[in-house]
Amino acid sequence: MRVLGIETSCDETGVAIYDRQQGLLSNQLYSQVKLHADYGGVVPELASRDHVRKTVPLIQEALAEAGLQASDIHGIAYTAGPGLVGALMVGATIGRALAYAWGIPAIGVHHMEGHLLAPMLEANPPAFPFVALLVSGSHTQLIAVTGIGEYQLLGESVDDAAGEAFDKTAKLLGLSYPGGPMLERLAQQGVPGRYKFPRPMTDCPGLEFSFSGLKTSVANTVVYTDANNYQTRADVARAFEEAVVETLMIKCRRALDLTGFQRLVMAGGVSANQLLRTSMDEMIRQRGGEAFYARPEFCTDNGAMTAYVGMVRLQVGTQASLAVTVRPRWPLEELLALDA
Missing domain, CATH: 3.30.420.40 (ATPase, nucleotide binding domain)
Structure with missing residues (x-):
């Protein structure tokens, strides 16, 4: 066909x-x-x-x-x-x-x-079952997948999606649209540890996400710092990116524990983020599982x-x-x- x-x-x-x-x-x-x-x-x-x-x-x-x-x-x-x-x-x-x-x-x-x-388009597609992290400008969802059309929603964002938070934070830092990829590039120049932002909803059980508070935390930081300074903006971008990535990783680990699955699939625009991919690779390697992604395009x-x-x-x-x-x-x- x-x-x-x-x-x-x-x-x-x-x-x-x-x-x-x-x-x-x-x-x-x-x-x-x-x-x-x-x-x-x-x-x-x-x-x-x-x-x-x-x-x-x-x-x-x-x-x-x-x-x-x-x-x-x-x-x-x-x-x-x-x-x-x-x-x-x-x-x-x-x-x-x-x-x-x-x-x-x-x-x-x-x-x-x-x-x-989308990862099924690759030479090494994932086998069922797996946990899927759908992370884009409009959605942040964790789904247990046991077959085509066999999807169980485990958790999702109660407010901003991760990609939406990337774009809004990029705008706070004076970056043009679309802000997510530009923020990622800026974060690569940031100094680790200069700023520390919250990992929202990780100190309570469950698989729900929330990124609006993280965005507000960044906004407050920008107000009281020299946001016109390139290095300061890069440091803020790095801290924000690290907060999002660690939050997603903590929730994915919980989802894998809950389902007992050994395979993780990441899809959606934010899944192209390199820090997210390397962090998930390391997490899944330590568990003895496998991670799958689509190529960036x-x-x-x-x-x-x-x-x-x-x-x-x-x-x-x-x-x-x-x-x-x-x-x-x-x-x-x-x-x-x-x-x-």
């Missing part, structure tokens, strides 16, 4: 083609970062309009890259949620219309299932993960009706499990 995947949930337009036998045949991505930079965040209406302009040309480029025609595609997968409703509608309507015109099935894919299964939103999930679900006969339906909010646990 060969599936065309379309991702338009937020501010990246992704189109990819995945073949069940050959793997990923093409992967096209357009980022709207420059479009939204002046506003310090994603403007939903601008994002939707840009998806309208970019999606069809990217589909044409993906087909050309793979050396395929429309008749070579057996199914279309599009991100149906969660995400920005207008942006989701663009990919869903284009995907559903093409599937109807080409006489092939279509399926709406859950965005977070795409992230969760598959950590952020992309069409490859959408195409892969679409292929997995389409090949067992699941498909969408002709009605175009998107879900800006969509709990992961509502997905149907697939037989092994």
Whole structure:
């Protein structure tokens, strides 16, 4: 089966083609970062309009890259949620219309299932069961995964997601949008130990997260320090990054203890953070387990993960009706499990 995947949930337009036998045949991505930079965040209406302009040309480029025609595609997968409703509608309507015109099935894919299964695109994919840490700009969740569609939410953020905290802290430090990657680069120049921020909700049991208080702690520190000094900002960035990473690591350790699983999967944009990866690698090595991540380009939103999930679900006969339906909010646990 060969599936065309379309991702338009937020501010990246992704189109990819995945073949069940050959793997990923093409992967096209357009980022709207420059479009939204002046506003310090994603403007939903601008994002939707840009998806309208970019999606069809990217589909044409993906087909050309793979050396395929429309008749070579057996199914279309599009991100149906969660995400920005207008942006989701663009990919869903284009995907559903093409599937109807080409006489092939279509399926709406859950965005977070795409992230969760992105490591399956690698040469050494994880086997079930595993604990998944989904960590992005909109989500911070720990999930027990025993199969495709077999997801048990163990804990999540009660306020800001980790990626959101990265972006907001970057803004406090005068960094431009998107702030997360820039904060990581700044933190590499920081002096360890000059500042110490709290590890929120780690002194109480449970697997919930909270990052708004950490962000406030950084804000208070910035007010009473020389925030115009480059080294000071780098030291603050490093302390913040270390606090987030240690908090995530403590919670992942608890989740592994709770489930008894030996495999940890990290996915989502923040999972590309190098300090987080090296810290998790060391933690899981000490436990005698294994850690799995997607390559950096598959950590952020992309069409490859959408195409892969679409292929997995389409090949067992699941498909969408002709009605175009998107879900800006969509709990992961509502997905149907697939037989092994």
